[in-house]
Amino acid sequence: MTAVDSPAGAVWTATVRAWRGLHWYLKEFTGEARWDDYLRDCAEHGHAPMSRYEFERARSDAAEKNPVSRCC
Amino acid sequence: MSGTITTDAGGSSAAGPATGGRRSVKSVLIWTAVAIVGAVCWTVLALVRGETVSALWILFAALCSYAIGYRFYARFITYKVLRVDDNRATPAERLENGVDFDVTDRRVLFGHHFAAIAGAGPLVGPVLAAQMGYLPGTIWIVVGVIFAGAVQDLTVLFFSMRRNGKSLGQMVREEIGMVGGVAALIAVFAIMIIILAVLALIVVNALAESPWGVFSIGLTIPIALFMGVYLRRLRPGRVLEATAIGVALLLLAIVSGGWIQDTGLGDALTLSKEWLVLALVVYGFVASVLPVWLLLTPRDYLSTFMKIGVIVLLAISLIVARPVLQAEAVTDFAKEGTGPVFAGSLFPFVFITIACGALSGFHALISSGTTPKMVAKESQVRLIGYGGMLMESFVAISALIAACVIDQGLYFAMNSPAGATGGTVESAAAFVQGLGFDTTSQDLAAASAAVQEDSLVSRTGGAPALAVGLAQVFSQAFGGGGQAFWYHFALMFEALFILTAVDAGTRVGRFMLQDTIGNVWKRFGDLSWRPGNIIASAVVVALWGSVLYIGVTDPLGGVNQLFPLFGIANQLLAAIALTLGTVLLVKHGKLRYAWVTAIPLAWDLVVTMTASFQKIFSGDPRVGYFTQANVYRDAQNAREVLAPAQDQGQMDQIIFNSTLNGVLQAFFALLVLVVAVHAALVIARAIRANGLPTTEEPPVPSRIVEPAGLFPTAEEKRAMAENERLVGAGTGRSEAEEQ
Numbered sequence: 129m130t131a132v133d134s135p136a137g138a139v140w141t142a143t144v145r146a147w148r149g150l151h152w153y154l155k156e157f158t159g160e161a162r163w164d165d166y167l168r169d170c171a172e173h174g175h176a177p178m179s180r181y182e183f184e185r186a187r188s189d190a191a192e193k194n195p196v197s198r199c200c
Numbered sequence: 201m202s203g204t205i206t207t208d209a210g211g212s213s214a215a216g217p218a219t220g221g222r223r224s225v226k227s228v229l230i231w232t233a234v235a236i237v238g239a240v241c242w243t244v245l246a247l248v249r250g251e252t253v254s255a256l257w258i259l260f261a262a263l264c265s266y267a268i269g270y271r272f273y274a275r276f277i278t279y280k281v282l283r284v285d286d287n288r289a290t291p292a293e294r295l296e297n298g299v300d301f302d303v304t305d306r307r308v309l310f311g312h313h314f315a316a317i318a319g320a321g322p323l324v325g326p327v328l329a330a331q332m333g334y335l336p337g338t339i340w341i342v343v344g345v346i347f348a349g350a351v352q353d354l355t356v357l358f359f360s361m362r363r364n365g366k367s368l369g370q371m372v373r374e375e376i377g378m379v380g381g382v383a384a385l386i387a388v389f390a391i392m393i394i395i396l397a398v399l400a401l402i403v404v405n406a407l408a409e410s411p412w413g414v415f416s417i418g419l420t421i422p423i424a425l426f427m428g429v430y431l432r433r434l435r436p437g438r439v440l441e442a443t444a445i446g447v448a449l450l451l452l453a454i455v456s457g458g459w460i461q462d463t464g465l466g467d468a469l470t471l472s473k474e475w476l477v478l479a480l481v482v483y484g485f486v487a488s489v490l491p492v493w494l495l496l497t498p499r500d501y502l503s504t505f506m507k508i509g510v511i512v513l514l515a516i517s518l519i520v521a522r523p524v525l526q527a528e529a530v531t532d533f534a535k536e537g538t539g540p541v542f543a544g545s546l547f548p549f550v551f552i553t554i555a556c557g558a559l560s561g562f563h564a565l566i567s568s569g570t571t572p573k574m575v576a577k578e579s580q581v582r583l584i585g586y587g588g589m590l591m592e593s594f595v596a597i598s599a600l601i602a603a604c605v606i607d608q609g610l611y612f613a614m615n616s617p618a619g620a621t622g623g624t625v626e627s628a629a630a631f632v633q634g635l636g637f638d639t640t641s642q643d644l645a646a647a648s649a650a651v652q653e654d655s656l657v658s659r660t661g662g663a664p665a666l667a668v669g670l671a672q673v674f675s676q677a678f679g680g681g682g683q684a685f686w687y688h689f690a691l692m693f694e695a696l697f698i699l700t701a702v703d704a705g706t707r708v709g710r711f712m713l714q715d716t717i718g719n720v721w722k723r724f725g726d727l728s729w730r731p732g733n734i735i736a737s738a739v740v741v742a743l744w745g746s747v748l749y750i751g752v753t754d755p756l757g758g759v760n761q762l763f764p765l766f767g768i769a770n771q772l773l774a775a776i777a778l779t780l781g782t783v784l785l786v787k788h789g790k791l792r793y794a795w796v797t798a799i800p801l802a803w804d805l806v807v808t809m810t811a812s813f814q815k816i817f818s819g820d821p822r823v824g825y826f827t828q829a830n831v832y833r834d835a836q837n838a839r840e841v842l843a844p845a846q847d848q849g850q851m852d853q854i855i856f857n858s859t860l861n862g863v864l865q866a867f868f869a870l871l872v873l874v875v876a877v878h879a880a881l882v883i884a885r886a887i888r889a890n891g892l893p894t895t896e897e898p899p900v901p902s903r904i905v906e907p908a909g910l911f912p913t914a915e916e917k918r919a920m921a922e923n924e925r926l927v928g929a930g931t932g933r934s935e936a937e938e939q
Contacts, residue, residue: 153307153308153311154440155440156305156308157308157311157312158439158440158443158501159439160437160438160439160440162298163437180436180437181436183436183437184431184432184436184437185432185436187437188432188491188492188493188497190299191492191493191497192491192492192493192727193727194299194300194570195704195707195708195711196316196500196570196704197316197565197566197569197570197704197705197708198316198319198500198697198700198701198704198705199316199317199318199319199321199556199560199562199563199565199566199701200319200320200321200395200399200555200556200560200562200701200770
C-alpha cells in the first residue's frame with residue numbers, strides 16, 4: 129500500500145485525496161469551516177477566541193437578517 | 201455532469217480573453233469530437249420516428265450542447281460583451297464583513313448558487329410539457345438555456361456584482377427609473393405569491409390521500425427541529441454531523457411510512473386537500489416567525505443535500521438503466537392545442553410550461569443580492585451564473601426523460617384533471633383509450649399497486665408522475681424492484697424542497713413587505729419588531745394561502761388553471777431581468793453587443809405577450825379565462841350546470857376563479873409593459889448620447905489570485921503559486937487538495 133508507484137498505491141492515494149477533497153468541500157459548503165478560519169485568525173492576531181457556542185450564535189443571529197431565497 | 205464543462209483548453213482567463221489564433225491541436229480535436237457527438241444525437245432525435253428511441257440520445261444531445269455553449273458562447277459573453285476584469289476587486293473582496301460580503305471559493309459558491317436556484321420548477325414543468333411529446337421540450341430546454349436562461353443569470357449576476365450586490369428591483373429603479381422600479385417591485389412581490397401558491401399546490405396534490413407521503417413529510421419537521429437544537433445546544437456548528445443524522449432519520453421516515461399506512465395512524469393521516477392547505481398555511485406562518493436556526497436552516501441543509509444527492513443518483517441511473525422513450529416525439533396535442541394536461545397550443549404554451557429549466561425570472565432575484573456579494577473573482581461569474589444554470593437545465597432534461605419513459609396512458613391518466621378522467625381506474629382507462637392509448641384499467645390498478653398508492657388517477661401537478669418515472673428509472677438501474685420505496689422517496693424529496701422554497705419564500709416576502717411599508721411607517725420596517733413580523737408574515741401567508749385554496753378547490757383542476765399563470769409570471773420576471781441587462785449594455789456603450797440580451801428578451805416578450813393575450817382574449821373557453829367565465833355565466837343564467845361543475849356553487853366558483861385569473865394575468869402583463877416602455881425610452885436616450893452614466897462602482901485593484909473555471913489551468917496554478925510566495929501564508933481557501 130505504501131509504495132507510491134504501485135497501481136494499488138496510486139489508487140489508494142487518489143482515494144484519500146478524493147475523500148479529503150470531499151470533506152473539505154462539505155465543510156466549506158455548510159459553513160462549518162468558518163470556525164477553523166476564525167481560530168486561525170485569532171491565533172494570527174493573538175486574540176483569545178470566544179466559545180464555539182457564542183461564535184455559532186453570532187452567525188445564526190446574522191442569518192436571521194439575511195434571508196436565503198430558494199427558487200422554484 | 202461537471203465533467204462536460206471542464207476542458208477549458210483555451211487557458212489564460214485571469215489575463216483576459218483567450219489566446220487568439222493559437223489553439224492546441226488537442227483542444228481542436230476534443231471540441232470537434234464533442235460537436236460531432238452532439239450533432240449525431242440531435243440528428244437521431246430529429247429523424248427517428250415510430251421506432252424505439254433510447255433516452256440517452258436526449259441526455260447526450262443536451263450535454264454536448266451545454267459543453268459547447270459554455271466553452272464558446274459563455275466565454276464570448278464573459279470576456280467580449282461584459283468584459284470581466286480580474287484586476288478589479290469584487291464587492292466580496294472590497295467589503296468583506298464575514299456575513300453577507302464574503303469571498304467564497306468558486307466551487308463552494310457554485311454549489312450555493314445552484315442550491316438556491318434549483319427547485320421544483322425544472323422538475324415539474326417538463327413533466328407537464330411532456331404532453332406535447334419529448335422533442336419540443338428537449339429543444340426548448342437546451343436552446344433556451346444556452347441563449348436565454350443562462351445568459352440572463354450570467355448578466356444579472358455580473359451587473360449586480362459591479363453594483364455591490366444590489367437587488368433586481370433596486371437596479372431597475374436606479375437604471376430605468378422610478379416608475380419602472382415600482383412596477384418591478386410590485387411584479388416581483390405578486391409573482392412570488394403566485395409561485396408560492398402553485399408550488400404549495402403541487403405538494404397538496406402529491407400528498408392528498410397519501411398517508412405514507414404525509415407521514416414522511418410530516419416527520420421532516422421534528423427531524424429539522426432536532427437538528428436545530430443539536431446545532432444550537434448539543435454540538436454547536438457541527439453541521440455535517442447533524443446533517444448525516446438528519447438524512448439517516450429522513451430515510452427511516454420514508455421506510456416507516458410504508459409500515460403505518462394500513463394502520464389506524466394511516467387512516468388518521470389520510471388527509472383531504474383542504475386540510476393539507478390549512479396545514480401548509482400554518483406551517484408557512486410558523487416557519488416565517490420562528491428563529492431561523494430552529495427550523496429553516498436545518499431544513500435547508502436537509503433539502504439541499506437530498507436535492508444534490510437525488511440529481512447525482514438520477515444522472516447515474518439514467519446511464520445505467522438506459523430507458524427507452526415511450527412518448528412520441530411530437531404528439532397531436534402539440535399541433536391542436538387540445539391536450540388535457542394544460543390547454544393551449546405548442547406556441548406559446550410549451551415555453552410557458554417549462555418554467556425554470558430553460559429561462560427563469562426568479563433566478564434573477566438570486567443572481568442579484570445574495571450570490572454577487574460572495575464572488576471572489578470577476579471571471580468566475582461564467583462558472584457560477586452560466587454554469588449553474590446549465591446544471592439546472594440538466595435537471596429539467598432528466599425530469600423530461602423520466603416523464604417520457606413511463607407508459608403514456610398512465611401519464612395522461614395521472615396528469616389529467618378529475619373532471620376529464622372521472623376519478624376511477626375504469627373511467628380513466630376509458631378516457632386514455634379515447635386519446636388513443638391501449639392502457640387498460642388493470643394496467644392503471646397495477647401501476648398504483650406497484651407504488652402502494654390507492655389510486656394514481658388524476659394525481660395532477662407533475663410531482664406524482666415524475667415520482668413514478670423516477671421510481672421506474674431507479675428500480676431499473678439498481679434492480680430488485682423497490683418501486684414503492686423509490687416512489688415515496690422521490691415524492692418526499694420533491695415535497696421537501698418545495699416546502700423549503702415555500703418557507704424561505706414566505707420569509708423573503710415578509711422582508712420585502714416590511715421593507716416596503718417601512719418607507720412610510722418606520723416602525724414596521726424594523727425587522728426585529730415582533731408585531732411587524734407577525735403581521736407581515738400573516739399577510740404573505742394569507743395571500744398565497746388563498747390562491748392555493750382557490751386552486752385546490754377549482755372544479756376545472758387547479759394545476760390546469762394556475763400553472764400557466766405561474767409560468768407566464770416567471771417568464772415575465774425574466775423579461776424584466778433581460779430588459780435591465782439590455783438597458784445596461786446600451787448605457788455602458790456596448791450597443792453592438794446588446795443583441796446578447798435583446799434577442800432572448802424579444803423572444804420572451806413575444807412568448808409571454810402572446811400567452812397573456814390568449815389567456816385574456818382567446819375565444820376558446822379552454823384557453824381564455826374571461827371566455828371561460830362567460831360560458832359558465834351564460835349557462836348559469838339559463839339555469840344549467842356545465843360539467844365538470846356539479847352544482848350552482850361550483851359554477852359560481854369557476855366564474856369567480858376564471859375572472860380572478862384573467863385579471864391577475866392582465867395585471868402582470870401590464871406591469872412588464874410599463875417596465876419595457878420605460879426601458880425603451882432610456883435605451884433611446886442612451887443610444888443618442890452614445891452611452892449614459894450608470895451606478896457601477898469605480899474599480900479598485902484586486903489582491904486575490906484565483907482560477908476562473910472549475911479546474912485551474914497550468915497558467916493559473918503558476919500565478920497562484922507566485923502570489924502565495926509574495927503574500928506569504930495562504931488565506932485558508934487554498935487549492936491544496938488539487939496540487
